[in-house]
Amino acid sequence: MITHVLMPALSPQMKSGTLVRWLVEEGEAIEAGDILADVETDKATMEVEAAVSGVLLRILVSEGENVAVGAPIAAIEPTPERPAQVRAPEPARRQPEPAPVARLTVREALRQALAEEMRRDDSVFLLGEEIGAYQGTFRITQGLLEEFGPKRVVDAPIVEHAFAGLSVGAAFAGLRPVIEFMSFNFVLQALDHIVNSAAKTLYMSGGALNCPIVFRGPNGASARVGAQHAQDFSAWFAHVPGLKVVAPYTAADAKGLLKAAIRDPNPVVFLEHERLYGESFDPPADPEALVEIGVAAIARSGEDATLVSFSRGVALALQAAEQLAGQGVAVEVIDLRTLRPLDMACVIESVARTGRCVVVEEGWPQGGIGAEISARLMEEAFDLLRAPVRRVAGRDVPAPYAANLEALARPQVGDVVAALESVLYL
Amino acid sequence: MAMQPHGGAGRAEFLACDPLSSFRAMLFLRRFEERAGQMFAMGLIGGFCHLSIGQEAIAVGMRQAAHPGDPFIASYRMRGHLLASGADPRAVMAELAGRRDGLSRGKGGSIHMFAPELDFFGGHGIVAAQASIGTGLAFASAYRGDGKVCVAFLGDAAADQGQFAESLVMAQRWALPIVYVIENNQPRDGWNRLALADRGAAFRIPGEEIDGMCLASVRDAGTRALDWARAGHGPTILEMRTERYRGHSEAEPGKYRGGEKKAAPAPDPIARLRAEIVEAGLASDAELRRVDAEIRARVADAAEAAARGAEPAAAELMTDILL
Numbered sequence: 001m002i003t004h005v006l007m008p009a010l011s012p013q014m015k016s017g018t019l020v021r022w023l024v025e026e027g028e029a030i031e032a033g034d035i036l037a038d039v040e041t042d043k044a045t046m047e048v049e050a051a052v053s054g055v056l057l058r059i060l061v062s063e064g065e066n067v068a069v070g071a072p073i074a075a076i077e078p079t080p081e082r083p084a085q086v087r088a089p090e091p092a093r094r095q096p097e098p099a100p101v102a103r104l105t106v107r108e109a110l111r112q113a114l115a116e117e118m119r120r121d122d123s124v125f126l127l128g129e130e131i132g133a134y135q136g137t138f139r140i141t142q143g144l145l146e147e148f149g150p151k152r153v154v155d156a157p158i159v160e161h162a163f164a165g166l167s168v169g170a171a172f173a174g175l176r177p178v179i180e181f182m183s184f185n186f187v188l189q190a191l192d193h194i195v196n197s198a199a200k201t202l203y204m205s206g207g208a209l210n211c212p213i214v215f216r217g218p219n220g221a222s223a224r225v226g227a228q229h230a231q232d233f234s235a236w237f238a239h240v241p242g243l244k245v246v247a248p249y250t251a252a253d254a255k256g257l258l259k260a261a262i263r264d265p266n267p268v269v270f271l272e273h274e275r276l277y278g279e280s281f282d283p284p285a286d287p288e289a290l291v292e293i294g295v296a297a298i299a300r301s302g303e304d305a306t307l308v309s310f311s312r313g314v315a316l317a318l319q320a321a322e323q324l325a326g327q328g329v330a331v332e333v334i335d336l337r338t339l340r341p342l343d344m345a346c347v348i349e350s351v352a353r354t355g356r357c358v359v360v361e362e363g364w365p366q367g368g369i370g371a372e373i374s375a376r377l378m379e380e381a382f383d384l385l386r387a388p389v390r391r392v393a394g395r396d397v398p399a400p401y402a403a404n405l406e407a408l409a410r411p412q413v414g415d416v417v418a419a420l421e422s423v424l425y426l
Numbered sequence: 427m428a429m430q431p432h433g434g435a436g437r438a439e440f441l442a443c444d445p446l447s448s449f450r451a452m453l454f455l456r457r458f459e460e461r462a463g464q465m466f467a468m469g470l471i472g473g474f475c476h477l478s479i480g481q482e483a484i485a486v487g488m489r490q491a492a493h494p495g496d497p498f499i500a501s502y503r504m505r506g507h508l509l510a511s512g513a514d515p516r517a518v519m520a521e522l523a524g525r526r527d528g529l530s531r532g533k534g535g536s537i538h539m540f541a542p543e544l545d546f547f548g549g550h551g552i553v554a555a556q557a558s559i560g561t562g563l564a565f566a567s568a569y570r571g572d573g574k575v576c577v578a579f580l581g582d583a584a585a586d587q588g589q590f591a592e593s594l595v596m597a598q599r600w601a602l603p604i605v606y607v608i609e610n611n612q613p614r615d616g617w618n619r620l621a622l623a624d625r626g627a628a629f630r631i632p633g634e635e636i637d638g639m640c641l642a643s644v645r646d647a648g649t650r651a652l653d654w655a656r657a658g659h660g661p662t663i664l665e666m667r668t669e670r671y672r673g674h675s676e677a678e679p680g681k682y683r684g685g686e687k688k689a690a691p692a693p694d695p696i697a698r699l700r701a702e703i704v705e706a707g708l709a710s711d712a713e714l715r716r717v718d719a720e721i722r723a724r725v726a727d728a729a730e731a732a733a734r735g736a737e738p739a740a741a742e743l744m745t746d747i748l749l
Contacts, residue, residue: 151569157592157596157599159589159595161588161592162557162589162593163592164558165589165593166558166565166593169499169558169559169560169566169576170563170565170569171562172562172563173566174566175566175569193559196551197552197555197559201540202746202747204534204535204549206529206530206534207746208529208540209540241747242747265749
């Protein structure tokens with residue numbers, strides 16, 4: 001009976017991984033527990049062990065190939081005295097992946113932005129935990145240590161408070177630090193320097209001293225990590241004068257906005273999303289182009305209702321808009337892209353046409369981005385509204401661990417559709 | 427800007443190491459702070475005013491030891507370091523009073539002043555913030571290889587802050603050119619304030635305990651530590667034992683220290699140097715009194731200008747938020 005070795009899942013949200021290298025050859029006798037191969041995802045590298053002893057009959061996946069979780073990668077014959085003909089595995093893995101036709105992942109877009117700006121300006125350096133030799137927890141900095149060396153790709157000890165402070169000093173001295181937080185949940189340790197030192201010094205010094213830093217990393221929901229690794233901090237930073245706050249959705253925006261953030265003379269909080277890193281988008285028309293900070297984009301045009309979101313919330317918004325299109329309702333989707341300064345002119349211009357607005361965010365509702373936009377529309381565009389503004393947000397609770405509770409705590413497409421129907425009185 | 431150079435102490439005055447220049451420099455800081463204390467009592471300075479009376483030898487001695495271009499960074503008790511870096515005393519006094527001609531155009535206050543053109547990087551109101559920001563100034567020097575060494579001044583309590591230990595981790599790991607000067611003004615309770623020079627021991631960072639009331643001792647220790655860092659050996663901790671004659675701030679007179687004011691103890695750094703000058707025949711008592719009168723006049727000029735000065739224009743409220 002042939003046993004198949006299956007592609008393991010290295011994390012709950014992993015859908016596929018890369019087979020890095022085989023450590024055994026076809027025909028080789030193996031013992032249970034032997035390491036057969038190294039596999040990796042964007043987050044981690046792992047060894048695949050043999051579960052049974054026998055002979056490795058066939059390697060089904062070549063090195064460098066991307067494989068779906070659960071797909072067979074090798075066949076083992078557990079009875080070595082009777083080497084049999086290898087049976088071809090089920091053909092799931094044989095379906096060739098569609099060639100990525102010039103599509104760009106958010107991960108690659110961010111990496112390109114970092115590399116291009118580092119090539120352009122010697123004063124730009126990267127500092128963060130595991131960004132060098134380990135290539136970055138989410139592989140954003142993959143290959144950058146090799147190109148730029150340890151002076152400019154600096155592996156930091158786990159001291160978020162002090163390395164945020166260090167970045168402020170380096171910026172005071174004229175460098176352009178780009179600080180990676182492994183997760184924005186760890187940013188609470190560093191909030192003191194981001195707010196008290198980076199954001200306030202230009203004002204406190206009467207304009208004498210500016211602080212050009214990018215604080216970047218994954219913010220918001222992650223799968224099955226519980227309450228301390230899945231918070232959305234968008235509203236916290238958007239509250240602070242002296243900061244710019246960016247939260248892109250598409251790869252082109254991620255690249256153009258990160259390049260703009262690195263060149264900005266102010267501190268910029270650059271909020272990425274773990275679950276967007278692997279998403280593919282059309283590349284920017286001009287690969288060198290900057291995207292202006294503070295300008296929203298119309299992600300989909302429509303005249304019946306305005307749906308406002310940012311970061312991964314835009315994906316929910318677009319799906320909801322698509323659903324309503326089936327009912328003959330044209331929803332306009334605004335991708336804010338920047339949360340401070342907030343492009344209210346774009347929102348109001350849209351609401352002037354639609355009269356209805358729903359705001360979508362992953363973060364908590366009280367004092368959130370939706371609360372702000374709703375209040376601003378009430379103050380600045382009350383007469384344009386034909387229905388009360390609705391917010392779709394994360395539930396007002398620490399993120400739960402159990403899969404069912406977690407799904408209940410996060411905004412879903414159905415919630416967005418329901419909110420749209422309510423403002424449209426459908 | 428309305429500041430006139432005649433009000434300025436002038437940077438050269440603080441760089442010269444001869445006894446008379448040193449005396450003038452320390453006395454200038456003291457008279458300035460005394461006047462600031464009076465201004466606070468008169469209601470011309472709001473909020474806080476953390477005086478450094480008694481600690482003058484540290485700011486002056488480290489400025490004398492440092493090279494031009496070496497960045498300085500300090501806490502809220504920083505006017506000594508700021509003035510020793512050559513800041514215009516009129517602009518400093520105007521800032522204390524919240525005036526438009528203030529160093530931060532009236533938007534910073536007594537604890538938020540910066541003079542990057544003089545290599546002075548604040549003026550930080552969060553205890554020990556300057557430890558990690560200073561480590562970043564040193565990181566930039568190492569990155570550029572420009573040969574500068576940062577001097578970061580901390581109070582004894584700031585040495586307890588977690589970010590000081592975190593800063594030591596990075597300074598040691600990357601052999602950063604920085605001297606951490608702990609101004610241990612010895613609170614009476616004595617709690618946990620001994621052996622601050624040894625705080626780097628776990629990181630193999632050398633430390634030295636120095637008589638912070640002796641200008642020559644400060645300058646010599648500072649020179650050694652700066653040379654060590656400039657030679658690429660990394661950080662040093664200098665614990666300067668000193669006395670602060672006044673409370674934590676003028677808003678909080680520090681009764682916990684066992685009395686609002688105590689008589690200046692014997693080793694007052696200025697009295698000590700003054701006696702040496704007279705004994706060596708470098709200047710007469712009368713001449714030194716004239717120096718004092720000149721300094722008082724300069725400080726009074728700055729204080730009176732600050733008292734008369736205009737507040738910032740209302741339009742200043744919403745400027746300098748972003749570049």
